[in-house]
Amino acid sequence: MQARVVHKPARNAVFEWIKGASTSKKRRSQGPVSGRVTSRTPPTDDQWKAAKAAFKDKLIKQRQAQAWESFVQDLRARAQIFVRPELVGAQGTTM
Secondary structure (H helix, E strand, O other), X not given: OOOOOOXXXXXXXXXXXXXXXXXXXXXXXXXXXXXXXXXXXXXXXXXXXXXXXXXXXXXXXXXXXXXXXXXXXXXXHHOOOOOOHHHOOOOOOOX
Protein backbone atom coordinates (compact mmCIF):
# COMPACT_ATOMS: atom_id res chain seq x y z
CA MET A 1 0.00 0.00 0.00
CA GLN A 2 1.34 3.35 -0.92
CA ALA A 3 0.71 6.52 1.07
CA ARG A 4 -0.61 9.55 -0.79
CA VAL A 5 -0.53 13.03 0.62
CA VAL A 6 -2.91 15.65 -0.72
CA HIS A 7 -2.79 19.05 0.91
CA LYS A 8 -6.16 20.76 1.23
CA PRO A 9 -5.17 23.82 -0.84
CA ALA A 10 -4.08 21.55 -3.70
CA ARG A 11 -7.23 19.44 -3.45
CA ASN A 12 -9.42 22.54 -3.43
CA ALA A 13 -7.56 24.00 -6.42
CA VAL A 14 -8.40 20.90 -8.46
CA PHE A 15 -12.09 21.36 -7.83
CA GLU A 16 -12.02 25.10 -8.49
CA TRP A 17 -11.41 24.63 -12.21
CA ILE A 18 -14.40 22.29 -12.51
CA LYS A 19 -17.40 24.56 -12.99
CA GLY A 20 -19.83 24.13 -10.14
CA ALA A 21 -17.79 21.43 -8.41
CA SER A 22 -17.50 21.39 -4.66
CA THR A 23 -15.08 19.76 -2.24
CA SER A 24 -18.06 18.69 -0.16
CA LYS A 25 -18.54 14.93 -0.26
CA LYS A 26 -22.27 15.40 -0.71
CA ARG A 27 -21.94 17.44 -3.91
CA ARG A 28 -18.91 15.73 -5.45
CA SER A 29 -19.41 13.98 -8.78
CA GLN A 30 -19.64 10.19 -8.57
CA GLY A 31 -18.00 9.70 -11.97
CA PRO A 32 -14.38 9.98 -13.05
CA VAL A 33 -12.75 13.40 -13.04
CA SER A 34 -9.73 14.33 -15.11
CA GLY A 35 -7.55 17.32 -14.53
CA ARG A 36 -4.14 18.87 -14.89
CA VAL A 37 -1.84 20.11 -12.16
CA THR A 38 -0.77 23.62 -13.03
CA SER A 39 1.30 24.33 -9.93
CA ARG A 40 2.47 22.73 -6.73
CA THR A 41 3.07 24.42 -3.41
CA PRO A 42 5.27 22.44 -1.02
CA PRO A 43 4.44 22.73 2.68
CA THR A 44 6.30 25.32 4.72
CA ASP A 45 8.83 24.18 7.31
CA ASP A 46 6.29 24.81 10.07
CA GLN A 47 3.60 22.79 8.28
CA TRP A 48 6.04 19.94 7.68
CA LYS A 49 7.20 19.92 11.30
CA ALA A 50 3.58 19.81 12.46
CA ALA A 51 2.78 16.83 10.20
CA LYS A 52 6.11 14.99 10.47
CA ALA A 53 5.19 12.91 13.53
CA ALA A 54 1.93 11.75 11.94
CA PHE A 55 3.75 10.74 8.73
CA LYS A 56 6.34 8.79 10.71
CA ASP A 57 3.67 7.02 12.77
CA LYS A 58 1.73 6.07 9.67
CA LEU A 59 4.87 4.79 7.94
CA ILE A 60 5.85 2.71 10.98
CA LYS A 61 2.35 1.19 11.19
CA GLN A 62 2.44 0.33 7.48
CA ARG A 63 5.85 -1.32 7.83
CA GLN A 64 4.68 -3.28 10.88
CA ALA A 65 1.59 -4.47 8.98
CA GLN A 66 3.77 -5.55 6.03
CA ALA A 67 6.14 -7.42 8.33
CA TRP A 68 3.24 -9.18 10.06
CA GLU A 69 1.64 -10.17 6.74
CA SER A 70 4.97 -11.51 5.49
CA PHE A 71 5.38 -13.50 8.72
CA VAL A 72 1.89 -15.02 8.43
CA GLN A 73 2.38 -15.87 4.74
CA ASP A 74 5.66 -17.61 5.57
CA LEU A 75 3.95 -19.64 8.31
CA ARG A 76 1.18 -20.66 5.92
CA ALA A 77 3.72 -21.70 3.28
CA ARG A 78 5.54 -23.94 5.78
CA ALA A 79 2.43 -25.33 7.49
CA GLN A 80 1.92 -29.08 7.54
CA ILE A 81 -1.35 -30.78 8.43
CA PHE A 82 -1.30 -34.28 9.85
CA VAL A 83 -4.45 -36.33 10.35
CA ARG A 84 -4.26 -39.01 13.02
CA PRO A 85 -7.03 -41.49 12.20
CA GLU A 86 -7.01 -42.99 15.70
CA LEU A 87 -8.06 -39.61 17.09
CA VAL A 88 -10.70 -38.93 14.46
CA GLY A 89 -14.06 -40.60 15.04
CA ALA A 90 -15.38 -43.07 12.47
CA GLN A 91 -17.63 -41.60 9.82
CA GLY A 92 -21.27 -41.47 10.78
CA THR A 93 -20.70 -41.68 14.54
CA THR A 94 -21.44 -38.88 16.93
CA MET A 95 -19.97 -38.07 20.28
